[in-house]
Amino acid sequence: MRVKAAVAQRAGEPFAIEELDLGDPRDGEVLVRIHAAGVSHLDLRVRDGELLTPLPAVPGREAAGRVERVGAGVGGVAPGDRVVLTFLAGERGPGAAPAGWPYGPDVFEINFSGVRRDGSSPLRRLDGTPVAGAFFGQSSFATHALAREENLVRVAEEAPWPVLAALGGDVQIGAGAVIGTLRPRPGDSIAIFGAGAAGLGAVLAARLAGCHPIVAVDIKASRLALAESFGATMTVDPDGLEPVGAIRDLTGAGADFSLDTTGAPAVVRQAVECLAPGGVCALAAMGPQDAEATLGLTRLLLGRTVRGSLFGGCAPAVLVPRLLEFRRQDRFPVDPIIRTYPLEEVNRAAEDLVSGMAVKPILLMG
Structure with missing residues (x-):
């Protein structure tokens, strides 16, 4: 045809x-x-x-x-x-x-x-x-x-086509990384690096999970404003505020969880360095095939973990209907x-x- x-x-x-x-x-x-x-x-x-x-x-x-x-x-x-x-x-x-x-x-x-x-x-x-x-x-x-x-x-029939399309990729990746890979508990702190579609999906999922505080990091003011409207309790523009120090100041020992949605090696390092001892960082973005990040080994020795989260780490047949139901309940807008x-x-x-x-x-x- x-x-x-x-x-x-x-x-x-x-x-x-x-x-x-x-x-x-x-x-x-x-x-x-x-x-x-x-x-x-x-x-x-x-x-x-x-x-x-x-x-x-x-x-x-x-x-x-x-x-x-x-x-x-x-x-x-x-x-x-x-x-x-x-x-x-x-x-x-x-x-x-x-x-x-x-x-x-x-x-x-x-x-x-x-x-x-x-x-x-x-x-x-x-x-x-x-x-x-x-x-x-x-x-x-x-x-x-x-x-x-x-x-x-x-x-089901009720969701608009553009919303359904958005849930097939980037939004699913960010939300799935929180729900299926990191699995925070209510009251856990999380830092999300990048406030594009994946990062904003992660902010919404972190709010669903009851995370606090939720920190969003991005260089675009308009995206940080969206992150705040979605539930981020603090936003950081790296051009004006050093993210790792800001997150440690807010949380004390560091964040319980972090998520990188940028794939930029320097940002990945920040996402790991902002963690508290025992914290977990998920990597949800595809950088260049030969991209490498340098991580401080001493910081990893204190129980910090780095995990890959390809495509959100969830089965879409389970995650997409869940996100649609949360949206119907006005909990995933x-x-x-x-x-x-x-x-x-x-x-x-x-x-x-x-x-x-x-x-x-x-x-x-x-």
Whole structure:
């Protein structure tokens, strides 16, 4: 079938809106009409040729839409279902890992390769040229996408499409890192570095968990203001206040928990150094592949722990419905971070994400 899509053509060039051919769903695949797709920094790294995804490619790793057709063997969703599209968990790895466990040994390959496991792509240009069309098992910067049953979450009817799309990626990553990786108790202190979509999702989750104090660190005043409205009890702009000292002054010995959503090595060090003895830092952002952080070993000897939290560390089939229920109860009011754009304005959405004008740009497909 013919679809309209935003294509990353050559490294560093703007997205181009093209008409492409999308194949029929194969075994285990689901054809979804995309209604909304989130724009994230990972999508821009595809555009700029920084990931292993080959170009040309259609990015898009967080979206929402309605199922139109299903391939053989699909039993969990049916035509007409509303679904959130999210990451592919991959193989379950060692032991009895639960379904949706995000730490399978092939998780990077299946999400970033841009192709199916057999090396094929569901997307082609009209002249037959292949286009990488399975980014995060979806490539959802398009009017339709093929996903797999395992990276779809069936949801109820009431939530708006842009909200559903936002929950498929960055917001899930931040909230999941708090709920599923750090698991703070009421009264535990937490410092969240970066107040983009992931960091703000983490602030909302920390408030749900009863954390106090909740410290948000970012260089953009508008995002710190959002963090305060979401429940942060203190905000820190590193340009005006040194974060580690400020967090220690507020908490005494340091924070019980910290979360880095930036992937910047210098910020990761701050997130570890602000911890109290026995504290835990979660790393939720993907920096450059060769990025390294220098950590003080003496500080780690005092029981401090650093943990990875890939894609939030939770099974989306469990986390996304929970977040939607919290939103219904007005306990997870994520809507203010969303700014919508038509698909044709994908380049403006990307510019607004980089400049900070938009926290979570969402493309609307009509």
